[in-house]
Amino acid sequence: MKTSFVLGALAVAGLAAGAAYAGTLDDVKARGTLNCGVSTGLVGFAAPNASGEWEGFDVGMCRAVAAAVLGDANAVEFVPTTGKTRFTALASGEVDMLARNTTWTFSRDVDLKFEFTGVNYYDGQGFMVPSDLGVSSAKELDGATVCIQTGTTTELNLADFFRSNNMSYEPVPIETNAEAQQQYLAGACDVYTTDASGLAATRATFENPDAHVVLPEIISKEPLGPLVRHGDNNWGDIVRWTLNALITAEELGVTSANMAEMASGTNNPEINRLMGTEGTLGEMLGLDATWAQRVLAVGGNYGEMFEANIGESTPIGLARGLNAQWKNGGLLYSPPFR
Amino acid sequence: MASRSHPDAGSFRLSMLINDTRYRRVTFQIIALLLLCLAVGYLISNLLTNLSAAGLNISYDFLAEPAGYDINQRPIEYTSQSTHLRASIVGVLNTLIVAILACVTATVFGVIAGILRLSKNWLVSKIMAVYVEVFRNVPVLIWIIIIFTIMTASMPAPKAFRGANAESSMLFDMFAFTNRGVYIPAPQFANPLFENGLLNWVLVIAFLLLSFLGARALGKRASAEQASTGQRPTTWHLTLSIWVAPIGALMVIMGLYFDYPALKGFNFRGGLQIRGSLIALWIALAIYTGAFIAENVRAGILAVSRGQTEAAAALGLRPNRVMNLVILPQALRVIIPPMISHYLNITKNSSLAIAVGYMDVTGTLGGITLNQTGRAIETILLLMLFYLTISLSISAIMNVYNNSIKLKER
Amino acid sequence: MGDVSFVRTQTLPEMPPPVAEQGIVKWLRENLFSSVASAILTIIALWAVYKFTAFALPWIASGVWNTESLAACRNVLDGARGACFSVLTERWNQLLFGISYPAEHYWRPTVAFVLLFFAAAPVLFFDLPRKFLIFTGVYPFIAYWLIWGGTILSPAIALAGIIMGYFVYAKFIKSSFAVAFLGGMAVAFIIWILSGYIVPAIAPENPFFEAVPSRNMGGFMLNMILGTVCVSLSLPLGIVLALGRQSNMPVIKIICVFFIEFIRGVPLITLLFVANVVLAYFFPPDSNIDLILRVIIMITLFSAAYIAEVIRGGLAALPVGQYEAADSLGLDYAQAMRLIILPQALKISIPGIVNVSVGLFKDTTLVSVISMFDLVGAIRGPILAATEWNGVYWELFMFASILFFLVCYSISQYSQWLERRLATDHR
Structure with missing residues (x-):
């Protein structure tokens, strides 16, 4: 049964005997x-x-x-x-x-x-951009503002990618997927990056998924x-x-x-x-x-x-x-x- | 019973440790100390057991390793190859930036709202009452998110500025309000005196400080002369030149010019970008805390007894001078102490930056660094130490100030 | 000489006051247009109010309340501006009770919530008969049983432990406070520890109320639970800390000052991080203390430090004469505090304590940052992430703001009422 509140308090008081591992x-x-x-x-x-x-x-x-x-x-x-x-x-x-x-x-x-x-x-990290941005490759993203969903290896891959291609960018780190989407859809960032599967999942929830494309480059290995x-x-x-x-x-x-x-x-x-x-x-x-x-x-x-x-x-x-x-x-x- | 309350030094009994007030103090303190040591020891032994079971250790080596991630707002030079330590320092500076901005703005909002709430104008005072109650009674986290959403949703994206028939245009071709933030002209120096950009600004601030001291000395001399002769010499032109001449000369020497933002590629380039996340956090903290400060200001003004106002009016002072010379100086004594704790709250609440992706120290050290290195205990300990240091120093500084304006009673 | 009269001999009929000095015009002149500056302010304020209403009212008025998803709602609106309140009607239970609290048991927390008013009333209003306090004492156990479910034995034995402890305390309080207090604690703990072995053995397989794991608590209910539990637990702790800080024993004073200043110096969010990612390392291996309990521990410590400062203010505000009077009566420290000082100091501190509680209640939204689905967490997490409701912000955050405003505003109104009342008591 669920250990009661009291028992929990006892454990805090240091009286609960630690069971053998x-x-x-x-x-x-x-x-x-x-x-x-x-x-x-x-x-x-x-x-x-x-x-x-x-x-x-x-x-x-x-x-x-x-x-x-x-x-x-x-x-x-x-x-x-x-x-x-x-x-x-x-x-x-x-x-x-x-x-x-x-x-x-x-x-x-x-x-x-x-x-x-x-x-x-x-999986692998990819980029999603609105189609009307007219970008067809991640190599054209020099100077873009990039929304990142923090919390995985995304930030590091992104930094490596832009550094190795000698491009600059402006990272916008966002804690939750829903808020990152909000930023992206409002145009507060040009690009949204996370794992390609996550991009597909996110794009699927959009009102108009066809207005957004996932760029062909996959910049990392994400097993x-x-x-x-x-x-x-x-x-x-x-x-x-x-x-x-x-x-x-x-x-x-x-x-x-x-x-x-x-x-x-x-x-x-x-x-x-x-x-x-x-x-x-x-x-x-x-x-x-x-x-x-x-x-x-x-x-x-x-x-x-x-x-x-x-x-x-x-x-x-x-x-x-x-x-x-x-x-x-x-x-x-x-x-x-x- | 005299023998009981004054026992001989020799006749010490063990029960006196509990019953004799002189020894009981010591007994209690030793017991408290023992309990504390036991509790701390227990926790630490648990920690060590758990860590060794998981095969982990406590180590701060990660601070010297390259961080590997980029930070958008960099008050000091930083690249993804800099260390985690440097990333933390960038975060610390960003925390301080937003905290200082929010403290100043909250004070302005609070004082204005507090005074207007006492206004005789019914509508204005009611609106201010609504402002205070609405903002005080809803969590600041919700305000931060709401203002961030307003920023994002209601401002135009940079692409709205593009093309011949753009939907939006820049203000005076100098300011651009976008949902990525506000771009303003950035002052730059054509021939700076120092290589390091920061030192030039230190120089500017030093000049301003000197002007301030000079102007104050001048003011004091004028007051002294007024006290002795009854005539206050005209000093405004001198004061003005003390303020303008040195800094103007410095600007000419260093070749001040403004770098205007312009739309290039995906974004506005040039100028100074005040990011949306910074604005959201700054405004939300300022408005939220401003509502609390307004209440303090109101209470402070009401605490000045009505006789003071009447006495001042009887002396023939005009209403605004009554406020400036009589009421505010007295009200300040009531207002300042809670103000300190509001400033502390702003600094602490700035850690909610994490909700809007502002890269303060909670976002860098307590966010991405923690996330990438997995060193939870170490990073959170550092984070707490930082906030503790800031809090204690703010309280110390404000206490000194508080003591200096305190009513000197004899 | 009587025919020339310079003085009017009969009263003139009363004239109505000038138009500008009566009725609504007078009110307007005095309250809205008393000076040029005031008039300008009024006009600006009127304009702002008009703008805001013209912006918000149509949006609210044309709101849609009964669609299945945002897309359907936008279809109904057909391009017009309007709110999609249907997210509230469709998800209200998740907003109030969290995403995984079993739907057939929603009535249990609701009952607990209603009972909360009865439990809180005798604490908040001194005029009510003191007997009602008994219900306040029993309430935590009823509420725990209602919300968490499971066997009634756990809360019953917890209550029994406290009652037995109180009896022991009452028996020995005449001789010495320390003996009574420690004895009471010991008896209570013995009962709890014994029951820890007995209850799992005799608990029925299918308890009357199905047990709900803590992890399933969420929504506004979680905010309410965290707020009430942490404030109630932090009161005794805060009193102890305040007394410790006022103590003349340096070691105890230093410990208390250190603790209070440390907690007050760091943001709540770092303490929540501690609860979430560090605290588990400090418990015995395998102790398995769940997240909600760890969060309760940290928030309790947090609010205890603030409440301690409020009570310290109350202690300091008491006239020295009260302390001296207690000493001169020959009361020892425990008696003096219990009978003379604390009842007065606590009474002065109540408005401050209420303010701290309101602040704490608002701060419970911070648990959303550590992946707990409280009201804000449920909005930012599962609801906004859901395919149907992706993109609804204003309606949800407006709802959250209104809920918090209602609770916090009524508490702060109560606090102001109390302050006025206490102020007259002292005159």
Whole structure:
């Protein structure tokens, strides 16, 4: 049950005995919910809808892990985090995992002691300009005023890009996406820059999306992925292989529609191992045999999640691009389930 | 009972630590100190445990590393290759800029609104009452956002100035009001005396200061002469030349000219840009705090007893001289102390810059630097130290001033 | 000699006063056009008022109240200027209760809010019977149970701890304040700690009110919770700090001065950053204190420092004679403070405390900066980010301003009423 206010006060008074440190998996199971850090609102990736339900691509990742570990895709506490608060939230144990458009970089992995468990979206920083500005390349942006949504690696990439091209610019850093849009739409800045996926999501919400173009240049590599704390390898494995299960399922053609059929046994041993009808992969993770079935039951495989939240049929309208399976010329390549 | 209240030095009992008022003081203080040490030690041991569990450490090395991001408003030279420390200093200066601007403007607004609220004009005093109540009772964060939105939504974008039949035009070809900020002509020096631009301005300020001191000395001499002879010598032409001549000569020597803003490319270039975020923060803080100051001013004026006004009127002073010579000097003693805390509040509230993207110290050190380096504990500690230093120095300065105008009672 | 009369012998009929000296004209002359400067001011003011009304009124009057999205609203307006108040009708529950408070339980915080008036009344108006204070004492536990839900045992045992503690305190208060106070605290803590082990074991599986996690608190409700909780908690802390600062024991005085000046020297936002990104490191590993509690801790410390300064002013304003009288009666420090000094000092400080509370209540909007969805946070975050309502600003911020204005203005009116009342008491 929820620790009462009084107990909280006791802990403050320093009287609560610190329990011996258990693994994150045990914590999550004991608690019965997964605490998942998401962004404060980026349509398509993580945003609460009109009835307060969180939905989006990153949210789907959280639900998949909850389904694998707890057997209930709704046993997730979504913790909205800003660019500033996300790392402390994870490091201090407030969240068990972070699924919040976080770029995998050397210093975050090594210096901040986090473990990126894979890439669920290959992104890159792009520029959006109003069509009537008459700009067709980012190289023509010398002297422009650029709205930046702060809180990711955006500021650094932007500084590098303009410096290496010997151009000047005026940065306008804005905390939230909604306010950055307001500035951009009012013409207080000429350009809006953030991850290309974010640009597409933002453009989709405009009254007149056709009046804005995303420039062809992608100025950075932004591999976005879920991350966990360093040191708890078992938990890291669970998050990593939940993501891999989603990717592999698409590669093997396992969808939410044909899952029941696949789970009853197929000729493909890898599908069987994924579905838990062959081998003991689930037990090795510390879960049961059918964990991956539950993961896929939440929102289908990677491709289905993509299409449902950010794909071309949604207002966001992102093409698969780099995020297609390796067989289709993309970068998604899950290690084998064996 | 005498033996109880005056025990011999030798007959010390342990219970006296609690019961004897002389020892109890010491006992309590030692207990308090012990508790404090325990609490602090407990927190620090938790911190160390948590940090070592997460494999982190406390280190300020990041301050010397290149920041990697750009800042739009740079009072001192700064590029993305400068260090995080320099980025923080830029932020500090930006905080001070907006705080000083807002303090001055809030005082002006507050004094005007406070006096007008006591005006005999019913409509004006009611409007001022509405201003005070509306602004005092809505959070300053909302005001900052609203004024920023007004700035963005109601001002024309620079592209509205473009073309032969532009929708907007510059005022006197010198000022441009856009939703990116206001562009005004910037004074420049053709042949500056120093390489460093800042030193030239220090020189200008030094000249102005000297003129001020000179004018004050002249004024004092005139007053002394008035006191001894009853005739005040005419000094206005001397005062004027003391003010104008040195600074004028300096300007001629350094070759002052104005750099006018002009629309080039995407933006206005040249001139001095006062950014929209600065204006929003500045105006919001000034109007919000001005409403509080207005109340103080009103209370201060009302605190001067009516007899003073009547006495002054009986001496034949005109109404504006009654205000300047009799009421305000007395009211100031009531007005100044709360004013100090309002100035402190402005400085502290300027940290809300983060809501409009003004790059103050909360935006650089406590924002992007924290974000990029992930050094939360270190940056927030530095941030608090900065604000603490500013607050304590403002209080110290204002207290000195406060003491100097205090009624000298004997 | 009687036929020449220089003095009129009968009264003339009363004449009406000159037109300029009566009725509305007189009022206008005296209040609006008493001098040239005043007349100019009046004309400028009238012009400003007209401009503002002409700008705002049509916008409000032609507002649209019942569309599903901004695009639909703009369709209805069909190019005309007008407000899209439909964002308020569609999202009012999120604005008031936060984005994730379960909709079927909205009545619970509403009841808690209504009860708040009954709980606050005996504190705010001295004339009410003192018995009503009992409800004020019980209210926090009822409100906690209503808003957070879950088993009634937690708030009940918390209350039981306090009642038992009070009994112990009342029993020993005759002999010594220190013993009574520490004893009471000890008993309360023992009950709480024991219940920490017992309650989870015996709590029913499905409590009467479904439990709502703190993270789901939001909207204006969160502002109200933070405001009331933090002000109430900071009062006792503020009293202790104020007494400590006035103490003649240097160590205690230094600790209190240091604490108060430190808190007053830094902006609330840095303290909220501490609550958000630093404080978690200072708690025992695995203690899992949620964000709302950490924020409550920091805001309480913040307002305690300000309230301490107000109370210190009250203590300093008491005539020295009161202190001397207490000493001469042979009262010890605790008795003197409890029976003589604090009741008077607190009474003088009430207007100041109310002002601090209003300021604090407004400052609770700052939690939006640390990704909590209070009223402002819900507007800046999920509502403005939603596809349907992207681009609606004025309506939302106007709504937020009006809510805050209503609450803060009524509290400050109360404070002024109280000030007048207290002022007559002292005459």
